[in-house]
Amino acid sequence: MSDVPYASDTSHAVCDICPSLRLPGGTFDVAPRPSRECPFDPATGWRFTAEKVPVCVHPDRVGLPAAPYASQALPLPWQTDPPGELSEVAGWLRSAVTSAPPHAVSEVIERASAQLRGLHPGVDVTAALRAALAG
Secondary structure, three states: OOOOOOOOOOOOOOOOOOHHHOOOOOOOEEOOOOOOOOOEEOOOOEEEOOOOOEEEOOHHHHOOOOEOOOOOOOOOHHHOOOOOOHHHHHHHHHHHHHHOOHHHHHHHHHHHHHHHHHHOOOOOHHHHHHHHHHO
């Protein structure tokens, strides 16, 4: 993707001190809530893991499921491969598109479309996207 901060626009109602305002997705973790495992650092205004990885503690605001993306080098939802089962495609597409930062949505849709055509040659990608985003 890019080095653009994940929440670089107004599409995410993140806190004014959220690391997502300054860091790209994948370079910070997302915790389900504030906890002692990611204490607040008043010097920076951020929360950090014990390993000094920045942490966002509001997954609902940042638009990413809670996961140790940076700590464990996990792929972001839009970086995962499509599922092998057609019945799981809508959920995968929904997660990929809705969690992607706005500046990357077009790229995510193009990549997902190409991946789906390769994995499921007969799939109607437009219909799959409509179903994913409607549900």
